[in-house]
Amino acid sequence: MEEMEEELKCPVCGSFYREPIILPCSHNLCQACARNILVQTPESESPQSRRASGSGVSDYDYLDLDKMSLYSEADSGYGSYGGFASAPTTPCQKSPNGVRVFPPAMPPPPTHLSPALAPVPRNSCITCPQCHRSLILDDRGLRGFPKNRVLEGVIDRYQQSKAAALKCQLCEKVPKEATVMCEQCDVFYCDPCRLRCHPPRGPLAKHRLVPPAQGRVSRRLRPRKVSTCTDHELENHSMYCVQCKMPVCYQCLEEGKHSSHEVKALGAMWKLHKSQLSQALNGLSDRAKEAKEFLVQLRNMVQQIQENSVEFEACLVAQCDALIDALNRRKAQLLARVNKEHEHKLKVVRDQISHCTVKLRQTTGLMEYCLEVIKENDPSGFLQISDALIRRVHLTEDQWGKGTLTPRMTTDFDLSLDNSPLLQSIHQLDFVQVKASSPVPATPILQLEECCTHNNSATLSWKQPPLSTVPAEGYILELDDGSGGQFREVYVGKETMCTVDGLHFNSTYNARVKAFNKTGVSPYSKTLVLQTSEAIATHEIEPMRDTDSEEQTLPFPVPSERLPLRRMSPFSSTLNLQPSFPGRSYFDFRSSPHQLSLHSSLQSLNTSGCNFETQSAPYSQLVDIKKLLAVAWFAFDPGSAHSDIIFSNDNLTVTCSSYDDRVVLGKTGFSKGVHYWELTIDRYDNHPDPAFGVARMDVMKDVMLGKDDKAWAITEGGITKGATIGVLLDLNRKTLTFFINDEQQGPIAFENVEGLFFPAVSLNRNVQVTLHTGLPVPDFYSSRASIA
Numbered sequence: 001m002e003e004m005e006e007e008l009k010c011p012v013c014g015s016f017y018r019e020p021i022i023l024p025c026s027h028n029l030c031q032a033c034a035r036n037i038l039v040q041t042p043e044s045e046s047p048q049s050r051r052a053s054g055s056g057v058s059d060y061d062y063l064d065l066d067k068m069s070l071y072s073e074a075d076s077g078y079g080s081y082g083g084f085a086s087a088p089t090t091p092c093q094k095s096p097n098g099v100r101v102f103p104p105a106m107p108p109p110p111t112h113l114s115p116a117l118a119p120v121p122r123n124s125c126i127t128c129p130q131c132h133r134s135l136i137l138d139d140r141g142l143r144g145f146p147k148n149r150v151l152e153g154v155i156d157r158y159q160q161s162k163a164a165a166l167k168c169q170l171c172e173k174v175p176k177e178a179t180v181m182c183e184q185c186d187v188f189y190c191d192p193c194r195l196r197c198h199p200p201r202g203p204l205a206k207h208r209l210v211p212p213a214q215g216r217v218s219r220r221l222r223p224r225k226v227s228t229c230t231d232h233e234l235e236n237h238s239m240y241c242v243q244c245k246m247p248v249c250y251q252c253l254e255e256g257k258h259s260s261h262e263v264k265a266l267g268a269m270w271k272l273h274k275s276q277l278s279q280a281l282n283g284l285s286d287r288a289k290e291a292k293e294f295l296v297q298l299r300n301m302v303q304q305i306q307e308n309s310v311e312f313e314a315c316l317v318a319q320c321d322a323l324i325d326a327l328n329r330r331k332a333q334l335l336a337r338v339n340k341e342h343e344h345k346l347k348v349v350r351d352q353i354s355h356c357t358v359k360l361r362q363t364t365g366l367m368e369y370c371l372e373v374i375k376e377n378d379p380s381g382f383l384q385i386s387d388a389l390i391r392r393v394h395l396t397e398d399q400w401g402k403g404t405l406t407p408r409m410t411t412d413f414d415l416s417l418d419n420s421p422l423l424q425s426i427h428q429l430d431f432v433q434v435k436a437s438s439p440v441p442a443t444p445i446l447q448l449e450e451c452c453t454h455n456n457s458a459t460l461s462w463k464q465p466p467l468s469t470v471p472a473e474g475y476i477l478e479l480d481d482g483s484g485g486q487f488r489e490v491y492v493g494k495e496t497m498c499t500v501d502g503l504h505f506n507s508t509y510n511a512r513v514k515a516f517n518k519t520g521v522s523p524y525s526k527t528l529v530l531q532t533s534e535a536i537a538t539h540e541i542e543p544m545r546d547t548d549s550e551e552q553t554l555p556f557p558v559p560s561e562r563l564p565l566r567r568m569s570p571f572s573s574t575l576n577l578q579p580s581f582p583g584r585s586y587f588d589f590r591s592s593p594h595q596l597s598l599h600s601s602l603q604s605l606n607t608s609g610c611n612f613e614t615q616s617a618p619y620s621q622l623v624d625i626k627k628l629l630a631v632a633w634f635a636f637d638p639g640s641a642h643s644d645i646i647f648s649n650d651n652l653t654v655t656c657s658s659y660d661d662r663v664v665l666g667k668t669g670f671s672k673g674v675h676y677w678e679l680t681i682d683r684y685d686n687h688p689d690p691a692f693g694v695a696r697m698d699v700m701k702d703v704m705l706g707k708d709d710k711a712w713a714i715t716e717g718g719i720t721k722g723a724t725i726g727v728l729l730d731l732n733r734k735t736l737t738f739f740i741n742d743e744q745q746g747p748i749a750f751e752n753v754e755g756l757f758f759p760a761v762s763l764n765r766n767v768q769v770t771l772h773t774g775l776p777v778p779d780f781y782s783s784r785a786s787i788a
Helices: 002-008 033-036 047-053 149-162 192-195 202-206 214-223 250-255 264-372 379-401 420-427 778-788
Strands: 020-022 028-031 123-127 134-136 180-182 187-189 239-241 246-248 262-264 452-453 457-463 475-479 488-493 498-501 508-516 528-531 565-566 573-578 604-607 609-611 645-648 652-656 664-665 674-684 691-695 711-715 724-730 735-740 758-763 767-772
Touching: 002 149, 002 767, 028 033, 033 420, 180 214, 187 192, 239 250, 239 264, 262 264, 457 475, 457 508, 475 724, 488 498, 508 664, 645 735, 652 758, 691 735, 711 758, 758 767
Parallel strands: 498 565
Antiparallel strands: 020 028, 123 134, 180 187, 239 246, 239 262, 452 457, 457 498, 475 488, 475 508, 508 528, 565 573, 604 609, 645 652, 652 767, 664 758, 674 724, 674 767, 691 711, 691 758, 724 735
């Protein structure tokens, strides 16, 4: 109940409401407080003048906000009416609950009438202290506002529940303890307020004054006042106006402004609104319960923060002490090196001093001996030893001249300590995220039943582990180069299926995938070994021999119910959505310590376009794919074609809606091997110039094929309807050759053809062609190639 006390206090006086009235904005005010904050407005803003001019639309006219200073620019508090020069302005006061209000422009004249009966100044304006909405009162004044009897009853029950000493209701500052209660006025008085406001003379002399406790009992037993109509004070409310959302009496329905409004029974609407309020309270109660739980969580967080702070400070001190210890150890090591260099220098210099001292002693002795010999007067004796002495003197002189008099060691220490990186590291020493906000995602699982290859394309599918609770923001798919080289990223995104085009035929690729989120990346999945197709033809199949080899190859059907993300080249960024071709793909599962293996036997494999069967014994009779003829099946690609191209016959037949030449490419690209396909002319009108050949993926699509450096083509204007154009792409010999009606057109058309190429055609609306694939290389070319 104590939390409710603020709801029961007036925003102006800060005390419990006394005779509360309801403003049109649904807020409440004491009737006496409402009178205190009235402000008189100019005559031109009165309701009568507004209605006379036709601008009045309601009983209470809200002032134009353009003419009201509702907020103070200094404190954003409640402001007074200041739109006219004649309007009085007074400094604002702050009520006990913090709401700024304005006192009356002049003190009200003394009167013994109740606040409801006291006259209200003409053209008065009142502003709600809570929502700051202003309105001009009509002739009824404050009597035009309904009284909140419900709020009065709640305040009485609340005061009775607290069982505190009854306070005077008329004290201006701190209410004193009440001494009497007037049963007629229904007001508690202290002695000073009773003498001042309720003197025992005149009509007040007939009022009955009782002790406060008896007055509280009598108030509790007294029947509650029934709300009366504000327009017809003698009538009780009997109906509820749905449009105005207020109770009305029967006179309001007959002759008042509610006569044309929809009304309902007061009791029914009372029950309905009680039910609506109860339902709203249920939701609010849930929010309050959540708020209490949240407060408990916040209080627990305060304690946890304090504990973590102590722990973190201890960790920080330990880390800094470890750095200081490491620096001290390094300091000792560096000082040891300096001492070692110091001892080394001293030893070298001392050794040189000792050596020079001995040598100098010997030289001095030789010099003294030679001087004594020179003093001798015996020529023959002198000449007998002079040659030897001369040689000894020269030899000794030469010994002093071979760097003997140069110091072997400098006095400077050549050591220089570079501490700038360490100082910079110390200055940059800062906090980083110690703990990851969430763990990395789990390792993805490759879905073997949906992984496949078709021609030189590979489709891979993966998923997160079923019990994984850490979400992945995306995946990274990596493939090697088909020759056991390094892995490269071929796809990064949120999809869980990707088709990689433009691979080499008859090549083995290793694929792996990993997941990532903001925290980091997961470990790689197991490596899947993919074998691109070498042949798609219904030739006779020889069963493979039983072998003890650890590597086994099994064909596997293509899933066709999903649309994989297609990457047009293994290391490019061109993406589009295309369905896989069912029934023409194979891939290998090779057993090794780090790769996936397939440990089940397949009873039979029957797919469209291929009929393969295996015996019941596992790995006993498997398809030797390498013995099939190397041909490729493909169609035209609507995804990369010009928008004017028209497709039919499962994308094998194309024409154009424009008179200009438009380019269309095949769906499969070639980078290795020998490939042959044909195109038949279904329609040929007005002698157009179609072009046939190969092109790169980024060839221009709105000009004739061969006009840029991204295409290699032949243009034959002499062809007719029904003609067949053959295209032979030999990437082993890097040549491109053309045929018309099985006859080769001259020598090799293009040489040094190298890279990734797609079959291409350019045509306009006068031409229609059909593509034929899966054809073997012409026999004469095969024999010629074998001879070469």
